[in-house]
Amino acid sequence: MDRYATQRLFETLARAATALVVGVMVLVVGVTIARGGWALLSEPSLVFTPPGSQYMLEGDGGFLHAVLGSLLIVGPATVVSMVLAVSTAVYLQSDYSSDRFSDIVNMFLNVLWATPPIVYGVFVLTVVIAIGARTSLFFGIVAIAIFQYPIMTRYTDEALRSAPETVKTSTYGLGATRFETARMTVRAALPGVIAGIIMGFARGIGDAATVLFTAGRSTNMPGGLFEPATTLPILIFDNSMSFNEEVQAHAYAASFVLIVAVLGLIIISKLLAGRFARYAPGVHR
Amino acid sequence: MSDSTLSNASTRVSRRLRIDRLSQYWLQFAGYFAIGLFVLIVATLVHRSLPLLAEYSLVQLITSSNWDPAQNQFGFLPAIVGTIYVAVLSMLMGTPIAILTAIYIAEYAEGRLKVLVSSFIDVLAAIPSVIFGLVALFVVVPFVGNYLAPAVGSSATGLGIFTVSLVMAIVVTPFMISLSVESLEALPAELRESSLGVGATKWETIRSVLLRAAGPGIFSAVLLGFGRVFGATIVPAMLIGGQNQLPDSLFATGQTLPTLIVNDFGELMSLPITQSALIFVGLMLVVVVWLFNFGAMIAQRRLRRRWQY
Numbered sequence: 001m002d003r004y005a006t007q008r009l010f011e012t013l014a015r016a017a018t019a020l021v022v023g024v025m026v027l028v029v030g031v032t033i034a035r036g037g038w039a040l041l042s043e044p045s046l047v048f049t050p051p052g053s054q055y056m057l058e059g060d061g062g063f064l065h066a067v068l069g070s071l072l073i074v075g076p077a078t079v080v081s082m083v084l085a086v087s088t089a090v091y092l093q094s095d096y097s098s099d100r101f102s103d104i105v106n107m108f109l110n111v112l113w114a115t116p117p118i119v120y121g122v123f124v125l126t127v128v129i130a131i132g133a134r135t136s137l138f139f140g141i142v143a144i145a146i147f148q149y150p151i152m153t154r155y156t157d158e159a160l161r162s163a164p165e166t167v168k169t170s171t172y173g174l175g176a177t178r179f180e181t182a183r184m185t186v187r188a189a190l191p192g193v194i195a196g197i198i199m200g201f202a203r204g205i206g207d208a209a210t211v212l213f214t215a216g217r218s219t220n221m222p223g224g225l226f227e228p229a230t231t232l233p234i235l236i237f238d239n240s241m242s243f244n245e246e247v248q249a250h251a252y253a254a255s256f257v258l259i260v261a262v263l264g265l266i267i268i269s270k271l272l273a274g275r276f277a278r279y280a281p282g283v284h285r
Numbered sequence: 286m287s288d289s290t291l292s293n294a295s296t297r298v299s300r301r302l303r304i305d306r307l308s309q310y311w312l313q314f315a316g317y318f319a320i321g322l323f324v325l326i327v328a329t330l331v332h333r334s335l336p337l338l339a340e341y342s343l344v345q346l347i348t349s350s351n352w353d354p355a356q357n358q359f360g361f362l363p364a365i366v367g368t369i370y371v372a373v374l375s376m377l378m379g380t381p382i383a384i385l386t387a388i389y390i391a392e393y394a395e396g397r398l399k400v401l402v403s404s405f406i407d408v409l410a411a412i413p414s415v416i417f418g419l420v421a422l423f424v425v426v427p428f429v430g431n432y433l434a435p436a437v438g439s440s441a442t443g444l445g446i447f448t449v450s451l452v453m454a455i456v457v458t459p460f461m462i463s464l465s466v467e468s469l470e471a472l473p474a475e476l477r478e479s480s481l482g483v484g485a486t487k488w489e490t491i492r493s494v495l496l497r498a499a500g501p502g503i504f505s506a507v508l509l510g511f512g513r514v515f516g517a518t519i520v521p522a523m524l525i526g527g528q529n530q531l532p533d534s535l536f537a538t539g540q541t542l543p544t545l546i547v548n549d550f551g552e553l554m555s556l557p558i559t560q561s562a563l564i565f566v567g568l569m570l571v572v573v574v575w576l577f578n579f580g581a582m583i584a585q586r587r588l589r590r591r592w593q594y
Contacts, residue, residue, distance in 0.1 A: 007488035017385035087315030116516020122567035177305035206413025
């Protein structure tokens with residue numbers, strides 16, 4: 001085989017691999033939307049109906065408890081995590097610390113970023129047992145916030161790094177303090193920061209392993225901050241193993257709600273990024 | 286300038302400086318938070334694993350294949366073997382595809398198609414893994430159970446090690462693609478131009494120049510993907526079948542370390558020693574992932590020196 005034949009062979013292979021990846025992904029999204037959409041369209045009230053008393057056995061009622069639980073857990077968790085993540089990312093900018101120390105913090109963040117979500121779940125549950133509490137909405141929030149923190153920090157850090165150096169030098173040149181400069185840098189990097197926060201929200205709303213043991217896995221409506229709750233991914237996980245067809249259909253309907261929410265969030269993050277781009281220096285519109 | 290404006294200006298400056306100092310305390314806290322969180326997690330897991338390690342030796346735990354918490358038998362071997370099978374198999378399936386796709390996106394695709402394909406793959410990295418699991422129950426499990434396993438002469442229900450590996454390969458591929466594309470695109474254009482300039486074909490340039498120069502980045506993408514599969518919980522829990530036995534074929538049901546936690550945590554939490562055993566599983570996961578990250582860092586540094594340009 002001459003070198004041009006090899007070249008053609010590998011180009012074809014690369015194209016085939018890409019087609020395969022895209023094809024498989026279209027299949028996954030397509031099956032979820034078709035199957036879930038069908039399950040949901042035949043009974044749209046599922047999303048707004050609280051579960052009945054025999055929910056896991058017979059699938060009476062709907063899964064409003066999981067929809068509400070997801071929002072009540074991931075919403076507050078995102079806020080807490082956002083505050084911490086943006087602060088850490090600003091700190092890593094090394095106006096406040098030495099390069100050496102930010103390298104060390106960065107190393108720990110990388111390890112946290114790669115830590116399996118189930119470990120956060122086990123950790124929070126261990127704490128729950130140690131302090132003698134019981135699993136609840138509150139500990140679900142804590143677990144998700146811990147899970148989101150390294151993800152959001154990484155996105156924010158990347159956004160801040162890509163902000164032009166001139167923002168920093170010119171604000172310092174005007175006599176700004178470090179804090180004022182940091183505010184300007186965050187503003188210049190706002191599209192990336194917002195996109196990162198929304199990605200963190202999307203990852204948090206889709207994760208099951210962290211909340212499986214910490215939020216309580218309940219089949220009732222969430223009753224309060226220290227009452228058990230559940231989320232959509234947990235509901236999908238539990239319902240998919242059921243032998244009752246009705247309960248299984250709820251898993252598909254819930255997966256439709258979840259995938260639409262995640263895809264919607266990503267589209268929103270792209271749109272917002274475009275909108276906030278006017279703060280970025282060098283963009284005039 | 287009158288006295289009053291002067292003192293006004295100086296109070297304003299001191300106020301700004303005070304805010305600056307306060308912000309320093311807060312941001313320093315945020316910086317230490319990352320380290321503190323990690324240390325706290327590891328310390329808690331170690332502390333809670335001690336009761337188990339006090340009663341059984343480490344060697345005994347990881348070489349025994351008898352897992353029966355009710356009888357105080359804690360053998361992690363089936364779960365460890367299952368985890369390694371799944372991780373290795375899915376990397377074997379996922380890595381070549383991921384690298385070829387990354388090459389296509391970084392080197393072949395152009396214009397709108399490139400933007401379309403690469404943003405599509407970024408989006409996919411964010412799809413919840415529970416959805417992959419659900420779709421797999423509907424599509425992959427019947428396929429493996431009815432066609433693939435019988436074709437190689439194995440009778441299986443479709444749940445098992447192979448199914449999990451296949452689905453995990455699908456889950457991590459977009460992740461590895463994004464990281465590999467990033468390191469390929471970070472290469473300077475002169476590398477391509479000079480290689481093409483001395484008469485190499487495009488493929489020769491990719492194989493002997495670009496893949497080497499981006500090698501450290503691609504290598505660490507693969508290691509991070511490996512770590513992801515290693516700690517994956519939901520997909521294995523849905524598809525592996527949850528049998529605590531040493532797998533005798535690729536299509537056999539089994540157990541991975543994370544599914545051990547999922548399957549046993551609920552009912553057995555009341556027994557302190559079982560609780561300790563499951564927390565020890567968490568500790569093992571953290572340590573392995575930590576080693577992988579550390580290994581990726583060192584390998585990246587060494588490869589960078591070896592394949593420098």
